[in-house]
Amino acid sequence: MSALDQPQVEASLEILLRDVQPRLKVLFARYRIPPQDTEDIVQQALLALIYQRQAIRDPVAWMMGTIRNKCLLYWREQRRKLYDAVDAAVLEFMAEPTAPDQEEADLRRDLTHAIEQLPERCRSLLSLRYSQGYEAPELAERMGYSPSSINKITTRCLAALTRHLVASGILCE
Amino acid sequence: MTDHPTPDALEQFILGQLSTAETREIAFHLLNGCPHCQQATSTLWEPADSFEDPTILDVICQEEDEASADGYDAVLDRVFDKVAATEAAFAAQRFQAGALLAELIQVPAERQHLLVTNSQRFRSRALCDLLVEESHETGFQDPRRAVELAKLALLLVDRLTAADCGGEDVRESLRARVWAQLGNAHRIHSNLNEAEEALAVAQELLAAGGVGLFDRARVLALLASLRRAQEQFAEALRLFDRVAGIYKKLGQWNLMGRTLLQKSLVCGEAGDIEAEMSLLRRALDLIDPQNDPRLFLAARHNLIHALNESGRSREAFALLFHSRPLYLKMGDRMNLLKLRWVEGLVAAGLHRHDQAEAAFREVREAYAGLGLDYDAALASLDLAGIYVAQGRTADLLRVTEETVAVFQSRSTHREALAAVLALCGAARQEEAGAGLVRQVSEFLKRARNNPNLQFSANP
Numbered sequence: 001m002s003a004l005d006q007p008q009v010e011a012s013l014e015i016l017l018r019d020v021q022p023r024l025k026v027l028f029a030r031y032r033i034p035p036q037d038t039e040d041i042v043q044q045a046l047l048a049l050i051y052q053r054q055a056i057r058d059p060v061a062w063m064m065g066t067i068r069n070k071c072l073l074y075w076r077e078q079r080r081k082l083y084d085a086v087d088a089a090v091l092e093f094m095a096e097p098t099a100p101d102q103e104e105a106d107l108r109r110d111l112t113h114a115i116e117q118l119p120e121r122c123r124s125l126l127s128l129r130y131s132q133g134y135e136a137p138e139l140a141e142r143m144g145y146s147p148s149s150i151n152k153i154t155t156r157c158l159a160a161l162t163r164h165l166v167a168s169g170i171l172c173e
Numbered sequence: 174m175t176d177h178p179t180p181d182a183l184e185q186f187i188l189g190q191l192s193t194a195e196t197r198e199i200a201f202h203l204l205n206g207c208p209h210c211q212q213a214t215s216t217l218w219e220p221a222d223s224f225e226d227p228t229i230l231d232v233i234c235q236e237e238d239e240a241s242a243d244g245y246d247a248v249l250d251r252v253f254d255k256v257a258a259t260e261a262a263f264a265a266q267r268f269q270a271g272a273l274l275a276e277l278i279q280v281p282a283e284r285q286h287l288l289v290t291n292s293q294r295f296r297s298r299a300l301c302d303l304l305v306e307e308s309h310e311t312g313f314q315d316p317r318r319a320v321e322l323a324k325l326a327l328l329l330v331d332r333l334t335a336a337d338c339g340g341e342d343v344r345e346s347l348r349a350r351v352w353a354q355l356g357n358a359h360r361i362h363s364n365l366n367e368a369e370e371a372l373a374v375a376q377e378l379l380a381a382g383g384v385g386l387f388d389r390a391r392v393l394a395l396l397a398s399l400r401r402a403q404e405q406f407a408e409a410l411r412l413f414d415r416v417a418g419i420y421k422k423l424g425q426w427n428l429m430g431r432t433l434l435q436k437s438l439v440c441g442e443a444g445d446i447e448a449e450m451s452l453l454r455r456a457l458d459l460i461d462p463q464n465d466p467r468l469f470l471a472a473r474h475n476l477i478h479a480l481n482e483s484g485r486s487r488e489a490f491a492l493l494f495h496s497r498p499l500y501l502k503m504g505d506r507m508n509l510l511k512l513r514w515v516e517g518l519v520a521a522g523l524h525r526h527d528q529a530e531a532a533f534r535e536v537r538e539a540y541a542g543l544g545l546d547y548d549a550a551l552a553s554l555d556l557a558g559i560y561v562a563q564g565r566t567a568d569l570l571r572v573t574e575e576t577v578a579v580f581q582s583r584s585t586h587r588e589a590l591a592a593v594l595a596l597c598g599a600a601r602q603e604e605a606g607a608g609l610v611r612q613v614s615e616f617l618k619r620a621r622n623n624p625n626l627q628f629s630a631n632p
Contacts (some may be wrong), residue, residue: 013260017253034190034243039252046256046338048346048385050263051302055387057434057464062387063425069386069422078189085196091203150381166214169206 013050020060021112024067031071041070083158086165114164122157129154177210178202187217211554259339263299270299274307282321298338299330301347305354316362319514322467323355345383349375353392360399369403372396390419394432397439402623406443410436427468430459433471441475442619445481450476462499470499470508477515486522493519510539514552521559530559546583547621549591550576554614557596561607569605573597592628 028038045066049059056062093107115126121143128134129141140150176200178186181450185191215499257572258612273295288295308322330344330351332335338344356371375392378384384392397412401577420429453476473496480489489524493515500512517532536551553576559568577597596613601607613628618625 013257014253017256021249021253023245024249025243032188033247038245038247042249042252043256044340044342044385046252047259047343048387049255050260051298051339051343052387055391056425057427057461058424065197065423065425066386075189078297080189082186082196082200084191085193085200086204089197089200092205130424143518146380163218165204166200167211169211 016059017046017090020063023060023064027064027071031068031075033071033074036081037074040068040130045070061087067166079159080155083155083162086162087158090130090161090165095115110169114161117164118157118160125154125157126161177207180213183210183214184217187214206377218463246356248369266297267299269302270297270303273297273300274303277325277501278307285325286328289325290332295329296332298330298343298347299328300335301333301351304329305347305350308354308358310356312361316358319358320355320362320364323358324349326351327355342383342385343376345381346388347383349378349384349392350388353395356399357395360395360402365399365623365625367404368399372399386419387423390416390423390428391421396436397435401435401439401442404442404623406439409439410558413439426459427461427465430456430472431465431468433459434468434475437475437479441479446479450479450483453479466499467503470496470503473499474511474515478518479524481515481519484522486519489519490523506539506543510536513539514555517555521562522553523564526563530556532561541579546579547586547589547617550579550589551614551617554596554610554617557600557605558607558610558614561605561610566600566603570597570600573605586620588624588626588628589617589620592620593630 024042026051028035033041045063048066049056049063053059094111111130112127115123115130118126125139127141128139134142134149136154139145139154140147143150144152149167182191182195182199186196189259190194192200201212203214204570229238247339277288277295277300280288304326308319308326311322314318330348333344333347335341335344338347352371352375356368356375357373359368372395373394376396379389379392393412394416397409397416400406400412407418413432417429417432417436420426420432433452435583437449437456440446440449440452453472456472457469457476460469460472473492477489477493477496480486480492497512500508503509513532514536517529517536520526522530533556535550537549537556538548538551540546553572557569557572558571560566573593573596576593577590580593592613596605596609601608616626616628620628
């Protein structure tokens with residue numbers, strides 16, 4: 001590569017970026033990504049494109065595919081915050097030391113009922129979590145999952161439980 | 174409960190856009206069982222659910238998208254400027270890395286390690302990239318060197334910081350690729366245990382979640398190749414499906430075609446020749462012959478081979494006729510030899526024994542002349558098949574004895590020698606049939622990358 005090649009590379013990137021800009025805007029709008037959160041997504045994708053340019057055949061398709069995937073990951077991450085909050089709230093309910101016996105019994109019954117509505121593997125996992133207080137490594141060991149997959153499975157189960165609890169609550173007055 | 178969250182707050186709650194404290198507060202409110210807010214949130218899940226399904230997104234009103242898209246211009250302009258500056262810096266860095274690599278490969282191994290470990294000048298992400306590429310390119314010509322280059326890349330990547338790489342994710346992606354390439358080099362060098370260990374580290378990095386989609390596909394493809402070498406065909410097929418899925422997502426049709434070609438090899442080795450041909454046809458639809466003529470020709474070559482193997486030699490002959498210009502266009506010695514070899518195989522399939530014999534002889538002598546004894550031995554076995562078909566027992570014995578002599582003169586491939594000796598023994602007893610020749614030939618092809626394979630002749 002000679003020094004003369006460099007402006008050409010920059011020019012081709014600039015053309016590519018201008019070409020892809022309208023499509024990116026529509027993509028972000030469709031995925032409802034707040035503008036302030038798009039900066040990291042675009043920057044990460046473009047840097048990866050630059051670093052791997054030689055291996056990539058169709059840079060526009062690559063970029064759109066990569067950014068679409070990052071938008072999905074963005075929402076999954078946002079949703080994970082929601083699931084974590086619901087999880088923390090349930091754990092707090094369960095640990096409430098001042099709850100009268102009847103109230104605690106009702107709470108456990110409602111939670112058990114909610115968990116019973118979920119698929120089998122979530123039933124086992126969440127029962128261990130809320131009744132025995134198991135953390136992820138213990139859950140993985142007890143249920144025979146690898147440490148790397150237990151977090152994904154826990155998130156899926158928390159997602160299912162969150163839907164159910166948000167729709168019906170666990171302390172109906 | 175009287176203080177209900179606002180509709181906006183509920184929407185942001187469902188989309189996960191609130192702070193931890195706000196999220197927690199609304200979560201408590203809902204879990205306490207507020208029918209009003211439960212009702213209000215019931216319809217809010219749908220937009221976020223649709224993000225997981227791109228086909229639903231496609232029907233969302235385009236005008237609405239465009240109207241709300243203008244807010245992104247300022248951010249995109251800012252990022253584009255920043256990235257353009259980074260690209261210029263990266264191009265310069267890559268240019269320097271080429272010079273560093275040239276410098277590095279000229280010095281002895283100990284010195285290479287010293288330079289990579291101690292010299293700040295060599296602490297470059299672009300150099301690490303080049304070492305991975307060079308290791309990959311070198312793989313089949315010089316597997317030992319490919320392993321050394323990958324180990325050097327590993328030494329280097331462990332010294333690179335996130336700042337050297339342009340971010341933690343980029344560094345983790347590079348680390349995963351380096352480990353995967355080391356595993357791949359070990360695989361090609363027939364060290365399957367070392368390959369397994371290296372690729373296990375790459376898999377751990379994938380599981381940690383920081384590796385980008387494109388690098389994930391590259392790592393999984395190398396893992397699938399290892400599973401193929403280990404004859405874990407079902408796992409190899411599953412991994413290639415994941416790789417193809419990623420390339421589809423990224424619109425990389427050529428790479429998807431390459432993946433289907435790799436997957437077809439697994440089907441062929443697993444004995445599913447119909448699936449092999451179907452995948453090769455799909456691969457040929459995806460690979461661009463202008464951009465990647467070598468890959469396109471490889472897929473065509475394999476399809477001709479598979480058609481012939483499945484007894485459809487007339488179709489194989491027709492496809493070969495149309496493909497001949499591609500082989501000639503490539504023009505390199507190895508492709509021309511592949512052409513001559515497949516011409517012999519198709520001629521044998523059509524029972525044109527004289528043509529087949531002439532082709533196999535030519536191929537065998539050319540490979541022997543190039544010092545590629547293993548390929549010469551495989552061509553000899555095809556020649557042996559012709560002699561069996563014609564009942565030429567003396568010629569059969571001669572060609573098998575010649576092959577034994579070649580293997581005996583080399584200390585490698587002990588099991589391959591055992592297989593050829595078994596054939597030679599049967600030829601001496603005038604008991605070598607087409608089935609045994611085929612068994613030995615198939616064994617030699619499989620044992621090539623797996624010297625631990627044991628030969629046992631089936632009756």
